[in-house]
Amino acid sequence: MMSKRQDVISQHNDSKSQYNKQILNSAFGREGQNHAMFDKISFNNARQALLKQLKQDHKATKKLSDDIYNSDVGLIEEAQYMVSESIRQFKCNKPLxxxxxxxxxxxxxxxxxxxxxxxxxxxxxxxxxxxxxxxxxxxxxxxxxxxxxxxxxxxxxxxxxxxxxxxxxxxxxxxxxxxxxxxxxxxxxxxxxxxxxxxxxxxxxxxxxxxxxxxxxxxxxxxxxxxxxxxxxxxxxxxxxxxxxxxxxxxxxxxxxxxxxxxxxxxxxxxxxxxxxxxxxxxxxxxxxxxxxxxxxxxxxxxxxxxxxxxxxxxxxxxx
Structure with missing residues (x-):
């Protein structure tokens, strides 16, 4: 991949050069530092977030929005929470x-x-x-x-x-x-x-x-x-x-x-x-x-x- 990038740089092809650069840079980060592989992120309402907080796999919870009401004090949209959980298994294509x-x-x-x-x-x-x-x-x-x-x-x-x-x-x-x-x-x-x-x-x-x-x-x-x-x-x-x-x-x-x-x-x-x-x-x-x-x-x-x-x-x- 490095030789391919060198070739496209010699040809002054900026788009392919950036494409090969992204592949080289992500080869390390995708496997070793991509937290999405080790975390399970979900978006939930208040009740769902409360249930997930009781699990042993729970890591963190962040509130994203509040409840939205109309003029008649009717609930239009529930508050949203982002919940992070530890996954028990994950697939890795390269050795850590x-x-x-x-x-x-x-x-x-x-x-x-x-x-x-x-x-x-x-x-x-x-x-x-x-x-x-x-x-x-x-x-x-x-x-x-x-x-x-x-x-x-x-x-x-x-x-x-x-x-x-x-x-x-x-x-x-x-x-x-x-x-x-x-x-x-x-x-x-x-x-x-x-x-x-x-x-x-x-x-x-x-x-x-x-x-x-x-x-x-x-x-x-x-x-x-x-x-x-x-x-x-x-x-x-x-x-x-x-x-x-x-x-x-x-x-x-x-x-x-x-x-x-x-x-x-x-x-x-x-x-x-x-x-x-x-x-x-x-x-x-x-x-x-x-x-x-x-x-x-x-x-x-x-x-x-x-x-x-x-x-x-x-x-x-x-x-x-």
Missing amino acids: QEAVFTLNNSKFWYLNFVYNFLQKCVDMDRVHFCNMDTESMYLSIVGSQIEGYKQGLKYVISDQRFCDLHYKEWLPWNDCTVAEEKKLMGITTESQGENIVCLAPKCYSLYNGNEQSDDIVSLVNRMKGVREKKAILTTNDYVKCLSDGCNINVTTNNLQMKMGVTSMINMEKSALTCIHKKIFVLANGCCAPFMYGINADHYLIDSNLHSDLAQLKPSISQSK
Whole structure:
């Protein structure tokens, strides 16, 4: 499948390229992280939800809507509840060990690239990790202020000999083929910009311009749990969420079929939020991992290093 995607990219066929990309990405998530395989979700009225809550398989219940009455105080539509239950059996087309290995192997190569390449040939005092995910990272690079933001690691190399020797093992180069750019276990640049606002993994806004002068040009907006096309959000929403500590809610529409009748349910979701339940967010915006017996007060912030980096304008690079 990887070779097929490389072929269609060479042919500049964007539709087939996205199709093959979705197949590759879903090969792991469909089997290993698809909660629909391990949960049974049902929509019920109050009586049905109460009965299912008494079962041992019950996990959670969420109220979706209230009772609707007409002018004569007659019940038009009952309140709806979403009930999650644990299923006793499920079918998996691939071994779960394969999905677990894929997840852990990606983390291994992630660290391998950071410690065996970046740390050895790049001046890490001029590189800041803005955000990291399973197989992607977002770097703020303090390079040349004269050249544009599409400069990559060119001006932060500390060991040019080591970089020239191992560069092609990890990163693409000029005039390389699609197969060389999309090689397995390799790194490629997906997008670049002048600024980035990172709220959480897979929740960020990459943009050019200055938010103080309202000349922002949004390049990439990503959020978790909400489709970007349905949630019309701008970079200013990300900046507002980060600076004011507020939530940005959007309304999503979902179709539901019950008793042969299809209805549309409007649900309000928090597309952007300043709450993070997976890692500590420190006072300077850096993220630190959870550790047993360690809280946010135990982390020390080097204010001198932070002020030195703030004086330089970085370029943002997303690698994947």
